[in-house]
Amino acid sequence: GQSLEQPSEVTAVEGAIVQINCTYQTSGFYGLSWYQQHDGGAPTFLSYNALDGLEETGRFSSFLSRSDSYGYLLLQELQMKDSASYFCATEAAGNKLTFGGGTRVLVKP
Amino acid sequence: DTAVSQTPKYLVTQMGNDKSIKCEQNLGHDTMYWYKQDSKKFLKIMFSYNNKELIINETVPNRFSPKSPDKAHLNLHINSLELGDSAVYFCASSQLRLAGVGEQYFGPGTRLTVT
Numbered sequence: 324g325q326s327l328e329q330p331s332e333v334t335a336v337e338g339a340i341v342q343i344n345c346t347y348q349t350s351g352f353y354g355l356s357w358y359q360q361h362d363g364g365a366p367t368f369l370s371y372n373a374l375d376g377l378e379e380t381g382r383f384s385s386f387l388s389r390s391d392s393y394g395y396l397l398l399q400e401l402q403m404k405d406s407a408s409y410f411c412a413t414e415a416a417g418n419k420l421t422f423g424g425g426t427r428v429l430v431k432p
Numbered sequence: 433d434t435a436v437s438q439t440p441k442y443l444v445t446q447m448g449n450d451k452s453i454k455c456e457q458n459l460g461h462d463t464m465y466w467y468k469q470d471s472k473k474f475l476k477i478m479f480s481y482n483n484k485e486l487i488i489n490e491t492v493p494n495r496f497s498p499k500s501p502d503k504a505h506l507n508l509h510i511n512s513l514e515l516g517d518s519a520v521y522f523c524a525s526s527q528l529r530l531a532g533v534g535e536q537y538f539g540p541g542t543r544l545t546v547t
Contacts, residue, residue, distance in 0.1 A: 365541055368534070370534075417488050418526055424472075425475075
């Protein structure tokens with residue numbers, strides 16, 4: 324089966340750095356994705372790690388350790404518009420995504 | 433230039449009715465998906481089709497029947513609607529890659545409310 328664990332909520336101030344951890348148990352693991360979803364909106368893709376290491380995309384970075392079944396999303400220089408839910412998702416055969424429960428990030432002025 | 437579109441955006445109906453949700457993508461992708469997001473925001477895959485062929489069929493009641501007339505369209509028909517079917521249904525698409533791709537494009541969602 325597949326299961327993912329991530330914190331339910333994180334609060335930080337503008338300009339701060341937030342790290343959202345994700346641990347997973349999955350069979351047939353291909354990679355770990357991260358998605359952002361604003362209230363009332365659709366999930367939008369942020370990043371994907373198939374190999375161990377850090378992937379950087381602007382203010383957002385994602386890390387994967389396959390041996391530890393662990394990854395994280397790093398949000399830097401937080402802005403008010405970053406207030407949203409963030410989901411990690413494991414990918415398996417057939418490009419099947421299994422999502423974690425989501426982490427609600429609240430950015431305060 | 434909408435990439436993945438769904439209709440309707442909102443759907444309010446009574447228990448026992450039958451309803452359909454339509455999805456279209458203009459990205460040229462060969463794989464499309466249906467997801468259900470419940471009130472706690474838990475997002476779970478229901479089905480996926482690759483070139484009109486069903487490749488993922490999760491444990492979903494058989495009241496839910498997907499149909500893919502071509503690779504750009506994936507519709508979801510729901511029979512005998514129940515209160516527990518109330519959720520937001522998202523359609524998504526991607527290009528199937530054997531080595532994994534991680535990125536799927538989601539439609540705006542259809543909020544289904546069963547009363």
